[in-house]
Amino acid sequence: MHAHTDRDQFAPPRPPARLRAITLAVLVHAVLIGALTWGVNWKNTADQPAVEAELWAAVPTLAAPRAVEPPPPPPPPPVQQVTPPAPPPPPVRAAEPPDTREADIAIEREKKRLEQEKKAREQQQLREKRERDRKEEERRDRLEQEKKERLQKERDKEKEQREKQLAEQKKAEQDKQKKLAEDKRKADEASKRKAEAEAKHLAEQREANLRRIQGLAGATGGENATGTALRSAGPSxxxxxxxxxxxxxxxxxxxxxxxxxxxxxxxxxxxxxxxxxxxxxxxxxxxxxxxxxxxxxxxxxxxxxxxxxxxxxxxxxxxxxxx
Structure with missing residues (x-):
């Protein structure tokens, strides 16, 4: 709306209205007719000479009684003035086109101003778009970096959990092997003690049997034998x-x-x-x-x-x- 108002201010003046032109023409013609009429009347008055006489007497005389003045002659008939035909009105000249150079200059300036404003708006819009694009790219980069960091933390956490689990499994296996070794050692010791106890029991039983047999029969060993068996215990x-x-x-x-x-x-x-x-x-x-x-x-x-x-x-x- 402001642009339209500015354009009206710098627009060339509009041509005069048709009614105004006709009124001006009528007034001009009336002045011309009046001038012609006045000129004709002035000429007729000048053509009629004015006669005036003055009489002088050498001897003074008495004044005679005023004679009765005859009635004035009738006035001559008025001369009919032939009104010449009115001259044709001068041709109405076409109104000269107004000088539009200043208006053109103003219009050109306005166009340049509007172009500059348009260009400035476009540049401003372009700068704003670039700024929005830059901020959007920064936002995407920030989100991508946060995603990478989150994934890296998750991978590190999973790796730590796997290592912890492997360490626990390894420790459990070591504890298991240690327990198995300890159980085997205890079992071997128990077996050894059991075998020793059985051997001791058998030896005692054997000695008891030998003493019992020795009491039933004489020994078969030589004179220099130191054993208590009835005969040599060695196998054949x-x-x-x-x-x-x-x-x-x-x-x-x-x-x-x-x-x-x-x-x-x-x-x-x-x-x-x-x-x-x-x-x-x-x-x-x-x-x-x-x-x-x-x-x-x-x-x-x-x-x-x-x-x-x-x-x-x-x-x-x-x-x-x-x-």
């Missing part, structure tokens, strides 16, 4: 072969073995030949072979009697894979 020369023949079929060892190592086992027996205890006194160097020998003795359970019908209370037996 063929007893080892009989024991090996009984135990070896129960040895199960499918794997190949290098060399021919010897595993020696001390076996404790009851009087009827039942195996009541065993102990590996010398390893073959191959744990699998040692375990196979011990399992075979467990499976055998009893050993045969010697040629004299007796069973030695204990003996050491050697086993080789290729015997």
């Amino acid at each position: 020369g063929s007893y080892g072969g009989k024991v090996a023949a009984k135990v070896k079929p129960n040895i199960v060892y499918p794997d190949a073995i290098s060399g021919n190592p010897r595993a020696e086992v001390e076996v404790r027996l009851s009087p009827d030949g039942t195996i009541v205890g065993k102990r590996l006194v010398q390893s073959s160097g191959n744990k699998a072979w040692d375990d196979a020998v011990l399992r075979a003795l467990d499976k055998t359970e009893t050993l045969p009697r010697d040629v004299d019908g007796r069973v030695p209370p204990s003996l050491t037996i050697g086993f080789r894979p290729q015997d």
Whole structure:
């Protein structure tokens, strides 16, 4: 709306109204007609001469009685004045176009001003758009950075939890192995104590039996014998072969073995030949072979009697894979 008002102020003046032009023309014609009429009347008056006479007498005379003046002659008929035809009105000149240079200059200035304002608004809008774009980009970058930091924290937390879980599992496994080792140690100690107790019990039982037998019959040892048995307690020369023949079929060892190592086992027996205890006194160097020998003795359970019908209370037996 302000732009429209400014444009009206700098617009060229509007041409005069048609009514005003007609009124001016009529007044001009009336003045011309009046002037012509006055000129004609002035000329007629000048053409009629004025006569005036003055009389002088040499002798004074009495004045005669005033004569009766004759009636004045009738006035001449008025001269009819022929009114010349009115001259044609001068042609109405077309109104000269107003000088619009100043208006054009004002319009051009206004156009430039409007263009400058438009350009300024566009530049301002462009700056505002760039500022909005910059802020939006900063916002996106900030959100992206926050997202990366959040993901990194989550990954670090997960990694820490995994490491903690692995450490707990490792510790639990170590505790388990430690407990198993401790249980095995306790079991071995218990087995050892049990075996020692059984061996002691068997020895006491054997000594009691020997004393009982000794009381029933005389001793068979020599004069220089220091033992308390009725006869020598050592097994015969063929007893080892009989024991090996009984135990070896129960040895199960499918794997190949290098060399021919010897595993020696001390076996404790009851009087009827039942195996009541065993102990590996010398390893073959191959744990699998040692375990196979011990399992075979467990499976055998009893050993045969010697040629004299007796069973030695204990003996050491050697086993080789290729015997």
